[in-house]
Amino acid sequence: MSVAQESIxxxxxxKVSPIRDPKVRAIAYQALLCLIVAFLVYAAARNAxxxxxxxxxxxxxxxxxxxxxxxxxxxxxxxxxxxxxxxTAFWVGxxxxxxxxxxxxxxxTILGFLVGVARLSRNLLVVRIAAGYVExxxxxxxxxxxxxxxxxxxxxxxxxxxxxxxxxxxxxNNRGLFFPSxxxxxxxxxxxxxxxxxxxxxxxFRIWAHKRQERTGQQAPxxxxxxxxxxxxxLLVLLSGELSVxxxxxxxxxxxxxxxxxxxxxxxxxxxxxxAYTAAFISEVVRAGILAVSKGQTEAANALGLRQGPTxxxxxxxxxxxxxxxxxxxxxxxxxxxxSLAVAVxxxxxxxxxxxTVLNQTGQAVEVVAITMAVYLTISLVxxxxxxxxxxxxxxxxx
Amino acid sequence: MKRVITTFAxxxxxxxxxxAASAQTLNTVKSxxxxxxxxxxxxxGFGLPDAQGNWTGLDVDYCRAIAAAIFDDxxxxxxxPLTAKDRFTSLQSGDVDVLVRNTTWTSSxxxxxGLNFTGVNYYDGQGxxxxxxxxxxxxxxxxxxxxxxxxxxxxELNLAxxxxxxxxxxxxxxxxxxxxxxxxxxxxxxxxxxxxxxxxYSERLRLAxxxxxxxxxxxxxxxxxxxxxxxxxxQWFDIVKWVHFALINAEEMGITKANxxxxxxxxxxxxxxxxxxxxxxxxxxxxxxxxxVRIIKHVGNYGEIFERNVGQGSPLKIAxxxxxxxxxxxxxxxxxxx
Ligand SMILES: N[C@@H](CCC(=O)N[C@@H](CS)C(=O)NCC(=O)O)C(=O)O
Numbered sequence: 001m002s003v004a005q006e007s008i009x010x011x012x013x014x015k016v017s018p019i020r021d022p023k024v025r026a027i028a029y030q031a032l033l034c035l036i037v038a039f040l041v042y043a044a045a046r047n048a049x050x051x052x053x054x055x056x057x058x059x060x061x062x063x064x065x066x067x068x069x070x071x072x073x074x075x076x077x078x079x080x081x082x083x084x085x086x087x088t089a090f091w092v093g094x095x096x097x098x099x100x101x102x103x104x105x106x107x108x109t110i111l112g113f114l115v116g117v118a119r120l121s122r123n124l125l126v127v128r129i130a131a132g133y134v135e136x137x138x139x140x141x142x143x144x145x146x147x148x149x150x151x152x153x154x155x156x157x158x159x160x161x162x163x164x165x166x167x168x169x170x171x172x173n174n175r176g177l178f179f180p181s182x183x184x185x186x187x188x189x190x191x192x193x194x195x196x197x198x199x200x201x202x203x204x205f206r207i208w209a210h211k212r213q214e215r216t217g218q219q220a221p222x223x224x225x226x227x228x229x230x231x232x233x234x235l236l237v238l239l240s241g242e243l244s245v246x247x248x249x250x251x252x253x254x255x256x257x258x259x260x261x262x263x264x265x266x267x268x269x270x271x272x273x274x275x276a277y278t279a280a281f282i283s284e285v286v287r288a289g290i291l292a293v294s295k296g297q298t299e300a301a302n303a304l305g306l307r308q309g310p311t312x313x314x315x316x317x318x319x320x321x322x323x324x325x326x327x328x329x330x331x332x333x334x335x336x337x338x339x340s341l342a343v344a345v346x347x348x349x350x351x352x353x354x355x356x357t358v359l360n361q362t363g364q365a366v367e368v369v370a371i372t373m374a375v376y377l378t379i380s381l382v383x384x385x386x387x388x389x390x391x392x393x394x395x396x397x398x399x
Numbered sequence: 400m401k402r403v404i405t406t407f408a409x410x411x412x413x414x415x416x417x418x419a420a421s422a423q424t425l426n427t428v429k430s431x432x433x434x435x436x437x438x439x440x441x442x443x444g445f446g447l448p449d450a451q452g453n454w455t456g457l458d459v460d461y462c463r464a465i466a467a468a469i470f471d472d473x474x475x476x477x478x479x480p481l482t483a484k485d486r487f488t489s490l491q492s493g494d495v496d497v498l499v500r501n502t503t504w505t506s507s508x509x510x511x512x513g514l515n516f517t518g519v520n521y522y523d524g525q526g527x528x529x530x531x532x533x534x535x536x537x538x539x540x541x542x543x544x545x546x547x548x549x550x551x552x553x554x555e556l557n558l559a560x561x562x563x564x565x566x567x568x569x570x571x572x573x574x575x576x577x578x579x580x581x582x583x584x585x586x587x588x589x590x591x592x593x594x595x596x597x598x599x600y601s602e603r604l605r606l607a608x609x610x611x612x613x614x615x616x617x618x619x620x621x622x623x624x625x626x627x628x629x630x631x632x633x634q635w636f637d638i639v640k641w642v643h644f645a646l647i648n649a650e651e652m653g654i655t656k657a658n659x660x661x662x663x664x665x666x667x668x669x670x671x672x673x674x675x676x677x678x679x680x681x682x683x684x685x686x687x688x689x690x691x692v693r694i695i696k697h698v699g700n701y702g703e704i705f706e707r708n709v710g711q712g713s714p715l716k717i718a719x720x721x722x723x724x725x726x727x728x729x730x731x732x733x734x735x736x737x
Pocket of ligand 1 (some may be wrong): 411439440441442481482483500502503549551552553554575576577578594595598599622624702
C-alpha cells in the first residue's frame with residue numbers, strides 16, 4: 001500500500017496529451033459553445049434584417065424622433081399628441097412604470113411585514129385573518145385581481161355630479177382623486193433647501209446618536225429631533241415671509257375636473273392589485289425569516305427584561321433580515337415586472353405605451369421589443385444590485 | 400405576461416424568415432390545407448365567434464370567400480382572433496396569411512408596416528357615442544370630455560387631431576381590447592366612446608342599456624376598411640384583391656348564391672368571363688377556371704354578404720350608403736374581368 005503510494009508521488013503529475021487534459025477540454029468546449037451562440041445571434045439578426053428589407057418593413061431607430069400623434073392619460077413629463085415624439089412617449093411610459101413600481105414596492109413591503117408578523121401573533125383571530133388573506137390572494141391569478149380592483153374602484157366611486165367633495169377643493173369620483181397642487185411663486189427653492197438640510201441633519205444626528213450610544217450607552221431622542229427638523233425648518237421658511245405659494249384648485253367643469261393633482265383610477269387599481277398580491281408573498285418571506293431565528297433568542301431577550309415590541313424590533317427582525325432580503329429582492333423584481341399587466345386596466349405603463357401603441361404604429365417589433373427588454377433588464381439589475389448592497393450591510397459582522 | 404408578449408414579438412420578427420423567404424403564400428396555404436385568417440376577436444357584423452365557435456361577419460365571409468376560391472370549401476379557414484394592436488405583427492410574421500379585421504387603409508400601413516391593402520370592403524368613418532343623459536347633440540360640444548378609445552387604432556390618432564383642430568381639451572383613456580374599452584365606458588369612466596361608426600353600432604349592443612346611449616352625427620375621418628397581405632408576394636396579393644372584385648362584379652351582374660348555376664348558361668360575355676365559361680382568367684390568377692363560381696356558390700355576392708352581416712338581415716341594420724354599388728350611387732366599383 002505505502003509502496004504504491006510512494007511510486008505515484010515519485011511520478012509527479014501524470015503527463016497526458018492536451019486532448020485528454022480535462023482542463024484544456026473544458027476551455028475548448030466553452031469556446032466552442034460561445035462561438036455557436038455568437039453565430040446563432042448573428043445569423044438571427046442578419047436574417048431579420050434581410051427579411052425586413054425584403055418585406056419593405058421600416059427598420060432602424062429613426063422612428064424615435066417622429067411625432068407620436070396619440071394621447072396618454074398620465075404624463076409625468078411634458079407631453080402632447082401633436083408636439084411630442086415616440087421617444088418622449090417612451091420616457092412617459094417608463095416613468096409611469098417606475099412610479100407604480102416604486103410606490104408599489106414601498107407599500108407592499110409595509111403591508112407584507114405587517115401580515116407576516118400578524119401570522120405569528122398570539123391572537124387567533126389575527127392569525128386567521130392574515131392566513132386567509134394570504135391564501136386567497138396567492139391562489140388567484142394577478143390579472144383577474146387587477147380586473148377586480150379596477151371594477152371595484154370604478155363601481156364604488158360616484159360619477160362627477162355626485163363626487164365626494166371635501167371643502168370644495170378635494171374631489172373623489174370615478175374619474176379619479178383630485179386635490180390642489182401648490183404653485184410656488186417665490187421661496188420654492190428655499191423650502192426645498194430647508195428640506196434637504198433637515199434630511200442631512202437628521203441623518204447626521206442619527207449617526208452621532210448611534211455612536212454615542214455604543215460608547216456610553218446613553219440613548220438620544222432620534223425620533224423627536226428628526227421630527228423637529230422636518231417640521232421646524234420648513235416652518236421657519238414659512239415664518240420668514242419669503243414664501244409665496246398659490247394653489248391650483250381642481251375645478252368642476254361640464255364633464256371633468258381640471259387643475260390640481262389628479263390620481264387616475266387606473267393607477268389606483270393597478271397599485272392596489274400589485275400591492276395586495278406582492279404583500280401576500282412578502283408576508284410569507286417575512287414569516288419564514290422570523291421562524292428561522294431560534295426561539296432561544298426571544299427567550300434570552302425576554303429574560304433580559306425586553307418587552308415584546310423591542311424584542312421583535314431589536315433582536316428578532318435584524319437576524320431575520322438576513323434570511324428575508326434575498327427572497328424579498330425577487331418579490332421586488334416580480335412586482336416591477338408584473339406592473340406590465342397595466343395594459344389590462346388601461347394604465348399607460350411602458351408596455352402599454354411603447355410595445356403597445358408605438359409598436360403598432362411603427363410596426364418595428366424588433367427594435368421596440370429589444371428596447372423594452374433592455375429596460376426591464378436594467379431595472380431588474382439595478383434593483384438586485386441595490387438589494388445586494390443592503391444585504392451585505394445587514395449580514396453578520398464578524399468581530 | 401410581458402415575457403410572453405416580448406418573446407412572441409421577437410420570435411415573430413425572426414420568424415419572418417419562413418414567411419417572406421417563401422413568397423409562395425398560395426402554395427403554402429394549399430399544402431397546409433387551410434387558410435389562416437386574422438380576424439376580429441369579437442365585433443358583431445364583422446368578425447364574431449358564437450358559443451359553438453362558428454364565426455360570422457362581413458370580414459369573416461371574405462376569409463371564407465378566399466378559402467372557397469382555393470379549396471372549393473369555405474370551411475377551410477382557421478380564424479385567428481387579433482386585437483387591434485397585435486394584428487400587424489401577426490401578419491408581418493406569417494402567423495396569418497391574410498388580415499381581414501376592419502382595418503383602415505392608411506399610407507404608413509401600406510408602406511413602412513410592410514402591408515398591401517387589396518381593396519375596400521367597407522367604407523367607414525369615425526364617430527362618437529355618448530350617454531343620452533349628458534344632453535350632448537354634437538361632437539363639438541365635447542370640450543373637456545373624457546373619451547374611451549382602443550389602442551393601436553387610427554381612431555386613437557383621429558381623436559387627438561379632431562380635438563386639437565377644434566380647440567377642445569381632451570382626456571383620453573386607452574385600452575387594449577374593445578371589451579375593456581366598452582366596459583370602462585359603460586361603467587362611467589368616460590363621457591364618450593369613439594371608434595368606426597359601424598363599430599359604434601355593434602359595440603352599443605354590448606352595453607348594459609343600449610337605449611341610454613346615442614351616436615352623434617359627426618363623422619370625423621375616412622376609414623376605408625379592407626383586407627391586407629404581406630409585401631413581397633404579388634400572386635397572393637392579386638388573389639385576395641380579385642376575390643373582392645369578383646364579389647362586387649357578381650352583385651353588379653346580378654349573380655347570387657341562388658342563381659349562380661343558372662348563370663353558367665348565360666350568354667352575357669361579362670358573366671361568362673367571370674364564371675369561367677370563357678377564357679382562362681382563373682388560371683391566370685393561379686386558381687381554377689371556376690374560382691368565382693366557387694366563391695358565389697358558397698358565400699354569395701357582395702350585396703348578399705353585406706345584408707346578411709351588417710344590413711337588413713342583421714341586428715345592425717346599417718344602410719348600404721357609401722357601400723352601395725357605383726351604379727346605385729355608392730363607391731363600390733370593380734375593374735372588369737378580361
Ligand atoms: N379601423 C380602425 C379601428 C379598428 C378597430 O380595432 N376597431 C375596434 C373598435 S370597433 C375593434 O374592432 N375592436 C374589437 C376588438 O378588439 O375586439 C383601424 O384599423 O385602426
